[in-house]
Amino acid sequence: MDMVQTEKLVFEYEKRDEEGNVIGSSRAIDQVDIDVKEGQFIAILGHNGSGKSTFAKHINAILVPTEGTMWVNGRNTGDPDELWNVRQSAGMVFQNPDNQIIGTVVEEDVGFGPENLGVPTEEIWRRVEDSLKAVGMIEYRHHSPNKLSGGQKQRVAIAGVVAMEPKCIVLDEPTAMLDPVGRKEVLKTVQKLREQKKVTVILITHYMEEVVDADKIYVMDHGRVVMEGTPREVFSRVDELKSYRLDVPQATLLADELRKRGLKIPEGILKKEELVNALCQ
Amino acid sequence: MIRDITIGQYYPAKSMIHRLDPRVKLVCTLLYLVSLFMFRSISGYLIATLFLAAVIRISRVPFSFIVRGLKPIVMLLMITVLFNLFLTRNGEVLFHAWIFTVTEGGLVTAVYMAVRLIYLIIGSSLMTFTTTPNELTDGIEALLHPLNKIHVPVHEVAMMMSIALRFIPILLEETDKIMKAQIARGADFESGNIIQRAKSMIPLLVPLFVSAFRRANDLAMAMEARCYRGGEGRTKMKPLRYKYRDYAAYIVMIAYVVLVVAVGRMLPLHVWIF
Amino acid sequence: MSIKLEHLNYIYSQGTAYEKRALNDVCLEIPHGEFVGIIGHTGSGKSTLIQHLNGLLRASSGELYYNGENIYREGYDMRKLRNEVGLVFQYPEHQLFEIDVLTDVCFGPKNQGLSPEESRERALEALRLVGLKEKYYQSSPFELSGGQKRRTAIAGVLAMRPKVLVLDEPTAGLDPKGRDDILDQIAYLHEKSDMTVILVSHSMEDIARYADRLIVMNKGAVMYNDEPKKVFEHYRELEEVGLAAPQVTYIMHDLVKRGMSVRTDVTTVAEAADEIMRTLVHHCTNS
Numbered sequence A: 001m002d003m004v005q006t007e008k009l010v011f012e013y014e015k016r017d018e019e020g021n022v023i024g025s026s027r028a029i030d031q032v033d034i035d036v037k038e039g040q041f042i043a044i045l046g047h048n049g050s051g052k053s054t055f056a057k058h059i060n061a062i063l064v065p066t067e068g069t070m071w072v073n074g075r076n077t078g079d080p081d082e083l084w085n086v087r088q089s090a091g092m093v094f095q096n097p098d099n100q101i102i103g104t105v106v107e108e109d110v111g112f113g114p115e116n117l118g119v120p121t122e123e124i125w126r127r128v129e130d131s132l133k134a135v136g137m138i139e140y141r142h143h144s145p146n147k148l149s150g151g152q153k154q155r156v157a158i159a160g161v162v163a164m165e166p167k168c169i170v171l172d173e174p175t176a177m178l179d180p181v182g183r184k185e186v187l188k189t190v191q192k193l194r195e196q197k198k199v200t201v202i203l204i205t206h207y208m209e210e211v212v213d214a215d216k217i218y219v220m221d222h223g224r225v226v227m228e229g230t231p232r233e234v235f236s237r238v239d240e241l242k243s244y245r246l247d248v249p250q251a252t253l254l255a256d257e258l259r260k261r262g263l264k265i266p267e268g269i270l271k272k273e274e275l276v277n278a279l280c281q
Numbered sequence B: 001m002i003r004d005i006t007i008g009q010y011y012p013a014k015s016m017i018h019r020l021d022p023r024v025k026l027v028c029t030l031l032y033l034v035s036l037f038m039f040r041s042i043s044g045y046l047i048a049t050l051f052l053a054a055v056i057r058i059s060r061v062p063f064s065f066i067v068r069g070l071k072p073i074v075m076l077l078m079i080t081v082l083f084n085l086f087l088t089r090n091g092e093v094l095f096h097a098w099i100f101t102v103t104e105g106g107l108v109t110a111v112y113m114a115v116r117l118i119y120l121i122i123g124s125s126l127m128t129f130t131t132t133p134n135e136l137t138d139g140i141e142a143l144l145h146p147l148n149k150i151h152v153p154v155h156e157v158a159m160m161m162s163i164a165l166r167f168i169p170i171l172l173e174e175t176d177k178i179m180k181a182q183i184a185r186g187a188d189f190e191s192g193n194i195i196q197r198a199k200s201m202i203p204l205l206v207p208l209f210v211s212a213f214r215r216a217n218d219l220a221m222a223m224e225a226r227c228y229r230g231g232e233g234r235t236k237m238k239p240l241r242y243k244y245r246d247y248a249a250y251i252v253m254i255a256y257v258v259l260v261v262a263v264g265r266m267l268p269l270h271v272w273i274f
Numbered sequence C: 001m002s003i004k005l006e007h008l009n010y011i012y013s014q015g016t017a018y019e020k021r022a023l024n025d026v027c028l029e030i031p032h033g034e035f036v037g038i039i040g041h042t043g044s045g046k047s048t049l050i051q052h053l054n055g056l057l058r059a060s061s062g063e064l065y066y067n068g069e070n071i072y073r074e075g076y077d078m079r080k081l082r083n084e085v086g087l088v089f090q091y092p093e094h095q096l097f098e099i100d101v102l103t104d105v106c107f108g109p110k111n112q113g114l115s116p117e118e119s120r121e122r123a124l125e126a127l128r129l130v131g132l133k134e135k136y137y138q139s140s141p142f143e144l145s146g147g148q149k150r151r152t153a154i155a156g157v158l159a160m161r162p163k164v165l166v167l168d169e170p171t172a173g174l175d176p177k178g179r180d181d182i183l184d185q186i187a188y189l190h191e192k193s194d195m196t197v198i199l200v201s202h203s204m205e206d207i208a209r210y211a212d213r214l215i216v217m218n219k220g221a222v223m224y225n226d227e228p229k230k231v232f233e234h235y236r237e238l239e240e241v242g243l244a245a246p247q248v249t250y251i252m253h254d255l256v257k258r259g260m261s262v263r264t265d266v267t268t269v270a271e272a273a274d275e276i277m278r279t280l281v282h283h284c285t286n287s
Helices: A052-059 A080-089 A106-117 A121-134 A150-162 A180-197 A231-235 A238-243 A250-260 A272-279 B022-035 B042-059 B063-068 B071-087 B104-130 B133-150 B154-184 B194-200 B202-225 B244-266 C046-053 C078-084 C101-111 C116-129 C146-158 C176-192 C204-210 C228-232 C235-240 C247-257 C269-286
Strands: A002-016 A022-032 A035-037 A041-045 A067-072 A090-093 A168-172 A200-205 A216-221 A224-229 B093-097 B100-103 C003-012 C020-030 C035-039 C061-066 C085-088 C164-168 C196-201 C213-218 C221-226
Touching (some): A052 A168, A080 A090, A150 A168, A168 A180, A180 A200, A216 A231, A224 A231, A238 A250, A250 C269, A272 C247, B022 B104, B042 B104, B063 B104, B071 B104, B104 B133, B133 B154, B154 B202, C020 C046, C035 C046, C101 C146, C146 C176, C213 C228, C228 C235, C247 C269
Parallel strands (some): A041 A216, A090 A168, A168 A200, C035 C213
Antiparallel strands (some): A002 A035, A002 A067, C003 C020
């Protein structure tokens, strides 16, 4: 089944002068067609300003298309009557860990979503416990979020989304402000959730190492989808990726460099083990 | 420096006071604050002190932590004490020099005023130390619920308060950071007259406002994404229900108020203030 | 123009329940003109350390010498120190406040007591050094992209003509191209001027590419202080403290395990490619 589907999605920002009159518009998203099946792990890559975050906000109906259509779990995000259904089906984790935690105690923050949905009290407690366990933060339930590390805060934010029991989780650059340890923590958590809860995951990022396990990658530039395919397909086009201000893992880069110097190394090397194997044959 | 401010912070601990219903704590704090102005004698102060000491003990909030919360009001305290000390002319003159005269009445008033102020701050910060901001706003929301009938947006106000409390430490930390960054660029926040000082705050205030707005924007988006749509149809993770201990707390509080007023007014020990 | 730290200790909130030792007996010497990388995970004390270098934080004990002068001695001119040791904080764009880019960059020089003309001169020079296009000089800093804002903020410190430039994670939150651009610009600055550059980073790959020397911080103490290549030989110990060597270093080690006789002190992709090619060619001609 389709989890997220778009058809010729266009989003335009209005540009205004100092008096607030519209003086034109700029296209942040331009004719995007994306199709995500239930249970998939999809990555959207792009440099800062490529439109990937604007696109992410459409999945949660924070923004609605100027033209074209987006369906989330079969519901049209442009339909105001479906707004809350859309937001419940697709939970969203944002970049800045400080600016998305509402509660002053970890468990109260995780309970915020279910409270908004009108879930009965006992059920809220069950869900809070369950989701804090799923992200491995249960022992911090009575802590203040301010005293947690960046990675821990992001895991709390993920738990807050999981507690709403969405079918799909959109992570909008969840690791951009974290250190390598925090980054690993968050990715491991996402990986675990995919296995345990079978949720669809859409990861938006510019770190290539994070997406090697994705089922499919979309690369965005200037609001358009410019590349799509499996990680292997996308990462075999090193020079093209670089032209979109992106980067590939060092193993891929080294494989590419060696291939250019005449070594016979297969295309689409993603991990260091693959390169070592190729070299030692 | 800025991080030392503890007022409004929550101090996690497992105590009887922490477990009380926030409504009880709100009402009792209010009663205690009012009670401080209801007695006139040293015996009243004694009871108020004992009561506060007992509550602090039960709350398991370290005394040193509470004292740190008094730092920001030291200036205010000094001014109050000095005013009372020199401007109250009452009773025997203890000290006289040039235009300064200290009388016995002045000394007593000054000390009592200082004690009252300190107790006022300790009393109210004890409430915030033992109540999470969420509980606090839940409590306020519940207590003010009747105002809903005259179209006061009680839930929204309570939500705003709780968010403000959550962001106080974050914004303080941010102030610290921006201040350091501007000092590194040669800014001077310490010298100059009042106008120069006000001007030197611009490099601090503009980035702080920009950051506050950015955070507000992000947070509003995050709240919406988590299906927040005002108070209607919302359930509570921690609904407020009075338990035995809450009724017991009310009874203790009322007993204290009666005692302190009765004893404080009936048993004057040689000093009167008003 | 060297910086020397002797048995530096720093304790946060000393005497309270929140007391925390952030720096533990740090001894370092940073000679003039070096490009030094400082690495360590969050809470390792690296940010605390650099705030000592321009006197924003004062050590609880120990001494810090700048050009042989003890900065903790009475009457030491801290303002002068801050003029010479420029500190660029993390997310420096959050400190921008003026109506346009040029005026903002002038803030530092003006505080140094320079005339408006001189300040402007310095600001223009700094903006050119960070490679910001001239058409942005009159724009509001808030209209710029993330990378441009960051350049503006770095220019704000450069305009003070520091002798030592300290940058705390200058690439945080930037995309790969933006990251490379900023780092290349910093390397170019270091090459062109005789500035000492101290770069704090999370990324071993970045440090490996640019730094002459790498200082690894852990739990407030200096764990390693050596050439990057030598530090990365301890990749197992680095992992234990939540860090890692660049991916290519691992690849080389794995190749050795599989019987290839490559050097393992390799830290960049280009070096690794050279080394693998050399070994393979050597191998072929031998057999």
